[in-house]
Amino acid sequence: MGNAKQVDAQAVVHALGGHARQAAKAMRMADSHAKNQALTLAAAVIRRETSEIVAANKLDMEAAEKNGLDSAMQDRLLLTADRIDAMAKGLEQIAALPDPVGEITNLRYRPSGIQVGHMRVPLGVIGIIYESRPNVTADAAGLCLKSGNAAILRGGSEAIHSNRAIAACLRRALVDAGLPQDAVQLVDSTDRALVGALLKAEEYVDVIIPRGGKSLIERVSAESRVPVIKHLDGICHVYVDACADTDMAISIAVNAKTHRFGVCNAMETLLVHQDSAADVLPGIAKAMVEKGVELRACERTCQIVSHLDIKAATDEDWGTEYLSPILSIRVVESLDDAIEHIATYGSGHTESIVTDNYSAGQRFLREVDSSSVMWNASTRFADGFEYGLGAEIGISTDRLHVRGPVGLEGLTTLKWVVFGHGEVRQ
Numbered sequence: 001m002g003n004a005k006q007v008d009a010q011a012v013v014h015a016l017g018g019h020a021r022q023a024a025k026a027m028r029m030a031d032s033h034a035k036n037q038a039l040t041l042a043a044a045v046i047r048r049e050t051s052e053i054v055a056a057n058k059l060d061m062e063a064a065e066k067n068g069l070d071s072a073m074q075d076r077l078l079l080t081a082d083r084i085d086a087m088a089k090g091l092e093q094i095a096a097l098p099d100p101v102g103e104i105t106n107l108r109y110r111p112s113g114i115q116v117g118h119m120r121v122p123l124g125v126i127g128i129i130y131e132s133r134p135n136v137t138a139d140a141a142g143l144c145l146k147s148g149n150a151a152i153l154r155g156g157s158e159a160i161h162s163n164r165a166i167a168a169c170l171r172r173a174l175v176d177a178g179l180p181q182d183a184v185q186l187v188d189s190t191d192r193a194l195v196g197a198l199l200k201a202e203e204y205v206d207v208i209i210p211r212g213g214k215s216l217i218e219r220v221s222a223e224s225r226v227p228v229i230k231h232l233d234g235i236c237h238v239y240v241d242a243c244a245d246t247d248m249a250i251s252i253a254v255n256a257k258t259h260r261f262g263v264c265n266a267m268e269t270l271l272v273h274q275d276s277a278a279d280v281l282p283g284i285a286k287a288m289v290e291k292g293v294e295l296r297a298c299e300r301t302c303q304i305v306s307h308l309d310i311k312a313a314t315d316e317d318w319g320t321e322y323l324s325p326i327l328s329i330r331v332v333e334s335l336d337d338a339i340e341h342i343a344t345y346g347s348g349h350t351e352s353i354v355t356d357n358y359s360a361g362q363r364f365l366r367e368v369d370s371s372s373v374m375w376n377a378s379t380r381f382a383d384g385f386e387y388g389l390g391a392e393i394g395i396s397t398d399r400l401h402v403r404g405p406v407g408l409e410g411l412t413t414l415k416w417v418v419f420g421h422g423e424v425r426q
Contacts, residue, residue, distance in 0.1 A: 009193035016152050017204025019182040020125040024150040026180045028122050032099040034177055035146055039095035042173035043088035046138065049169055050084050056165035057134065064158055072262075076132040077159055087138045087166070090391065094142040097390040100409045101148045104417060112426075115419040120412045122148035124206035127198050128393075129154045129220060131212035134162035140209070141170050141184045143393045147411035150183045152205065154198060156212070157190035164188065199224040209406075211394055229406060231371075231397040233321045233347035234264030236379045239338040239364070241355030242275040248376065249276070249354045250283045255378040256352065258291045262323045264395060265350050265372075265382040269318060269328040271338045274300070277331045281305055288327055297329040304331075318345040335360055339367050346370060348397040350382040371397050371404040 027035075046053065057079040064074050100120045107117035126149050130136045137153055144151035155163040167186040174181045187194050199208060202225045209229045210220040217230050238256050240249045256267035272281055277300065285305040288295060296313040297305075317328045318341070332338045342351055352374035353364040361375045372382040382405065384392025389407030396402050402410035 009191060009197040012187070012189065012194060013197040013201050013204070016185050016187065017125065017201050020150040020152055020185060021204055023180040023182040024122070024124045027145070027148045027150055027183050028101075028124075030148060030179055032101075034179055035099065035148070036095040038145060038174050038177035038179050039091045039142055041176050042138070042142070042170050043091040043095075045169040045173050046084060046088045046091070046166065049165065050081055053079060053084055053162065053165045053169075054081065056161040059161040060134075060159050067158075069158065073132060073158070077134065077162075079134060079162055083135065087135045090135075090139055091142045094146050094391055094408075097146065097408060099146065100412050107419075113421060113423045117417055117419075118414040119417045120409070121415050122412055125150045125152065125204060126411065127152045127154070127201075127205045127208045127226065129195060129198070129208065129210045129212070129216065131156040131216060132159060134159040134166060136211060137163045137166040137186070138170065139391065140211075140393055141167070143391060143408060143411060145174075145179075145183060147408045149411055150180075150185075152185050152187065152198065154187040154195060160188075160190055195219075196223060199226060202226050209394055227401075229394065229396045229398065229402060229410070231264065231347070231349055231395045234266070234323075234349040234395075235268050235319065235321050235345060235347040236265060236350045236352075236382075237269045237271055237338075237342050237346060238267045238352045238354065238379060239271040239332075239335075239342075240273060240276050240280050241335065241338075241353055241357060241360050242273040243357035243360065244273075244276055244280065244354040245356060246276075246279050246283065249280045250287060252352065252354055252376070252378050253280075253284045254287045254291070256380055257288065257293060257327055258325075259378070259380045261325050263380075264321075264323075265379050266323070267327070267352075267379050268320065268322055269330065269341075269345070271341060272301075272329070272331050273335070273338070274331050274333050277301070277304055281329070281331075285310070285329070291325070293325045293327050295327055295329060298331055300331040301329045321347070335363060339364070342368055342370070349395065350374065350379045352377055352379050371395065 103120045105118050126144050128140045141151050170184045171181040205226045208226045210217045281304045295310045296317045297310050313328050348370045350372040351368050351370045365373050384405035384407045392405040392407050394406050
């Protein structure tokens with residue numbers, strides 16, 4: 001039976017991939033007007049079908065309660081009229097973004113007389129594997145469409161009814177805009193074998209983007225034959241330098257940790273230079289405790305704020321992404337020690353230095369090897385919208401082909417273009 005299921009999964013992915021390849025050809029040629037029209041129409045259809053989407057979501061919510069999903073998971077799964085309207089607004093915002101496809105940059109003349117440059121083009125077929133949040137169906141599809149790609153969407157089984165309803169709206173809008181409906185396809189099955197088949201469909205799929213928990217991303221990274229855009233952990237650091245402004249350090253650290261706990265760009269470890277520790281740690285620790293944050297700290301930190309209830313940090317704490325109100329704190333002897341700690345325990349996501357020292361700030365930006373490195377700013381700014389991308393499909397901590405928040409440009413690649421006047425090579 002296991003072999004039969006795998007053959008069925010391969011057949012399904014073969015069909016999806018073939019249709020996606022054909023749709024990707026048409027999407028590559030689509031102009032901005034057609035793509036924007038499809039996105040605007042999709043927003044209108046989603047609003048018009050709100051009651052149907054809510055009814056589909058109710059089926060998922062009933063199943064979630066029956067299967068014992070926790071309250072946080074159920075909240076991520078829930079679609080209300082306001083959340084559906086936000087989904088539609090998101091598509092309209094994507095439509096308003098500049099279209100990167102076809103842009104020609106870096107044109108320059110060569111001694112031969114030819115002119116050489118880069119043209120931005122779509123990646124092709126993008127497979128997106130995600131969990132829980134059904135709004136990802138619209139968000140991810142919208143970004144793929146605007147960047148001229150075809151999308152194969154595989155949402156979590158817990159959101160299957162909601163995802164079907166949303167994908168149907170998107171496909172209807174594509175047809176009305178004169179574009180192929182197979183530019184958006186939903187894997188309409190909860191069979192886990194389909195994920196494995198999709199990860200091995202390198203003849204059809206150009207890139208895989210996983211969005212979800214660590215176990216999902218680990219599986220995708222381990223099994224995929226298709227290139228993957230992903231980040232595994234968000235172990236983000238704020239380093240308070242010897243020359244940091246105390247009030248600024250407290251403000252940035254508290255925001256980086258407590259603005260939202262369960263997000264990948266929240267600070268998980270605070271590093272403080274020994275010369276600043278006595279000035280900044282009492283204020284930061286007090287503010288954290290008042291906001292319900294459990295502190296796990298090195299011995300020197302515990303001595304400085306001995307009046308507070310602080311647990312001793314372990315080596316495991318330095319390498320843990322808590323995604324909860326827990327913070328590790330360590331006093332370091334120098335900027336070099338801070339950079340070394342980040343290199344040892346960090347995940348390459350986002351790091352920030354708080355300092356008024358120009359040389360220290362420049363060294364941190366240059367030497368810390370993460371996808372986002374900041375100077376006097378909260379790690380919470382590591383976000384596509386905050387970076388001016390308009391929206392993001394995820395964050396990449398890899399070095400190829402895109403790094404950091406992935407927006408429309410991250411869903412494209414470059415090809416060389418050459419303009420000549422009859423030149424021949426001598």
